[in-house]
Amino acid sequence: MTLKQLIYFLAVADTGRFVQAAAEARVAQPTLSRQVQALEDDLGETLFTRGRDHVTLTSAGETLLPLARRIVADVETARLEIAELADLRRGRLRLGATPSLCVSVVADVLAVFHDSYPGISLQISEGGSQDLVTDLEDGQLDLALVIHQADRFTTTGGNGGPLPAGSLRGRAGSAPGSSAHAGGTLGLTPVLREELVAVSATAGHAPLDDVLGDHAGIAEIARHPLVINRPGYELREAILSACAAAGVTPRIAVEGGEMDAVLRMVERGLGVAIVPSLVLAGRSGLRTTRLDGSGWTHRTIALAHRTDVSPTRAAEAFRETLLAVLARTSRTGGLPPGVRFIHPGA
Known part of the structure; x- marks a missing residue:
């Protein structure tokens, strides 16, 4: 199994056609087909049901799909981490946030972050906490501002270490359809109540x-x-x-x-x-x-990240920016009524 084979597999899964997948992957269609066939041979399973004009995933293909997305995303994160060594002059930040945060504090924090690191590309995903946690677990996001659910996370304090058990309370019980991260837990930094x-x-x-x-x-x-x-x-x-x-x-x-x-x-x-x-x-x-x-x-708003991979430098810089902006806004009385800054290091 090679990274190229997984990239070609994802291209076919996303487009449903070998010809279109080859065009998007910028490779000859016979080459792409051979690589996908080699992947199937290596796994000993057929990944696609091939029709005249369209292909669909088999059960084996559906099982491989989220794993392949995570592997490819993690490799891309590794490449970006190396590129960021040049004082954060280049890189990417993929941030997820709930709609209530996107229409309030996120824009202010991103404005400060962009002024400090104009070379970092910003990609924002808006959605419910359950959807954002899934994207974070699958490697599609670097960070996510979510509503805290106590049994889904490992809570982290100001220095990134675990807080004592019970130091932060949230609504008990995962929402229907949620699943634990295959590689471990998610780290959590509480920021707002x-x-x-x-x-x-x-x-x-x-x-x-x-x-x-x-x-x-x-x-x-x-x-x-x-x-x-x-x-x-x-x-x-x-x-x-x-x-x-x-x-x-x-x-x-x-x-x-x-x-x-x-x-x-x-x-x-x-x-x-x-x-x-x-x-x-x-x-x-x-x-x-x-x-x-x-x-x-x-409810508690927290910044979540995966604990099974090291955060990118852009993600670390955003975390620092977020905490600094919220702390300053809290000191100056700029937070809306009913909202308070609760970071443990504040």
Whole structure:
């Protein structure tokens, strides 16, 4: 098995056609076909079911696919790590973040990072924590800002070492469909603690806080039409779990969409939503109600990385930049209401 064979295998898997895969890999189609056949011979399994105009993965191919992606990604990371030896004048940072962070602190941190390291290419992936953790485990991301789930991570402190057990508490239990990293655990650096709030439109239907007052429990909120994110978002799972624990069934008015879409739907009076306080800056069309309850009404934001490979220098530089920007913003009172900086070294 060679790296070239895995690259050709991924090209065929992604395109579904040997001819198109050869074009993307910039190699003659017979050469690519021979290399894929050699890989199949070496493994003793057929990786593709070959049709007249299209190919599909066999069970063996589906098993190899995520492993091949990780191997190729790790090799590319090794190449970039060598290139970064020149004082971070070149390189790449692949950062994942939840939608609530992409519309708040991430842009500010990236602006400072880009000013300090203009030669580093920035690639940003936006998604729910579950999706980002999967991409991080598969080697598609260098770092990810995610919502902490206690059983998925090894928590790391200011010096990168493990924190004492129980020093950071998160929502227990992995979300449905999650899987442990094949090569080990993920490292975690807690950075922010944020409050969840209920939001409603300021015009049109009666505002939520006119009905519920300044505070409301999940049972009261569940009586109103709810706008909620698509599956894959930790916030969605937290809301539904809170409803289940309270013995209520939410009335979902709109299901799906990223954070900006959810907020816009609420502004238009389609329903109420439970969102992180981080996303409310500049949203004059929304009114807020604080949540009664414990455990689920606050959450921890953490910077996650793989522990089975060394972080790139660009990733280390971003971590330092992130902590410095958040610490400075916290000292100057620039964090939104309901958000606080909690890095252990602060």
